[in-house]
Amino acid sequence: MIKAVIDIGTNSVKLCIGNVIEGKVTILKDINEVTKLGEGMQYSGFLREVAIKRTILCVNNYVNEAKDAGAVDITIVGTMAIRTAKNVIDFEKRLKELTNIDLKIISGAEEAHLSFLAVLSGFPEVEKSRVVTFDTGGGSTEFVFGDYGSITREMSINVGAIRLTEKYFTEAPISKDKLNLAQAAIEREISEYGVSEEGAVLIGMGGTLTTMAAIKAQMEIYDAQKVQGSKITLGEVISQIEDFASKSIEERSTILGLNPARASIILAGACIVCATMNLCNAKEVLISDRGLRHILLTEPIRTQDKNQWKREYTKE
Known part of the structure; x- marks a missing residue:
């Protein structure tokens, strides 16, 4: 099964597409783009409109890339800038309207x-x-x-x-x-x-x-x-x-x-x-070089048994 994870960070957006077979992942594509979503946020607490637009555009392009690659499961996650922004609800709404995918915000x-x-x-x-x-x-x-x-x-x-x-x-x-x-x-x-x-x-x-x-x-x-x-x-x-x-x-x-x-x-x-x-x-x-996007290609079920989270990753 081909899956994709899009990780929206404060500075960049990352896309990882992988073929998951019996717990093993073969990476098909692993790219990123700097969008600086959190630029200037520490002063106002709000995501800037220009940063929102370029980030949502990037995410939508990545969603299309994932679909073109045959991904049947696409996950979009957000981290620091999104979980602390005062206008996060507006960001989530606009992202969902464009991509038709719900944003999952990960705690620190x-x-x-x-x-x-x-x-x-x-x-x-x-x-x-x-x-x-x-x-x-x-x-x-x-x-x-x-x-x-x-x-x-x-x-x-x-x-x-x-x-x-x-x-x-x-x-x-x-x-x-x-x-x-x-x-x-x-x-x-x-x-x-x-x-x-x-x-x-x-x-x-x-x-x-x-x-x-x-x-x-x-x-x-x-x-x-x-x-x-x-x-x-x-x-x-x-x-x-x-x-x-x-x-x-x-x-x-x-x-x-x-x-x-x-x-x-x-x-x-x-x-x-x-x-x-x-x-x-x-x-x-x-x-x-690995991060959230790689782990989240497998079932993101948190358990006490850390061995269940280990996966083998290979580069195609």
Whole structure:
């Protein structure tokens, strides 16, 4: 059976189409588009009309792509920007009118939970160790603390790349002094949520880290298989941050491996990664290309038995 999941995030919309046979998923298409749905939302609490229009248009195009691919089951989910927007009802109504599909809004805790399960599907070896996973988004970051395959703590914090860009990085390039002050403030923000762990395996996912992996590998064309399971060290993260900070948005857009649509928020996202690594005393982070869209291709039934959520994913 061919299924599709469309994940509407604060910064981007993702489409994943997969052929599901007896619990195994073969990925047929996995794409995304930056629509910045949550842009400017931290000041008003409302989704902007221009952002709503471009996001709904993108989702409708993805629905049509899924149908053309033969998808018989299409799920649309929304995360941080949608669940906190004051005009979410209007957004839901307009989306349903255009696509004829109901939007499912995922709670922060459930988003963190599903992100952890996505990691388990790609890194089965982490079941034998303590692990911290984090998923950097445009409006929030989800953290899960795991111990031998079981979740011990999960949380979604109001720290995301778009929000931090609007708060700390309104100019580009940025001076070293302002960068240092912003980094210290971001690390304080994250630490206030109790993010701290010694000796655990750190695994990150989301557009920021996959982009940083693509930059490290100098990818002209993004290769999910090469990104999945790759690593980036703290030194490499710091080096990329310094490079982003020294450039204008236009100059960042020319960096090999960086989608120009992410150029304005990549610095803030990288600072979240750096702060998380510092708080967890991690010298490197493993990178996962998998996320909500992959796990939700299978039956999204939450159970106490995490083994039921593990699936094998292959790239066609």
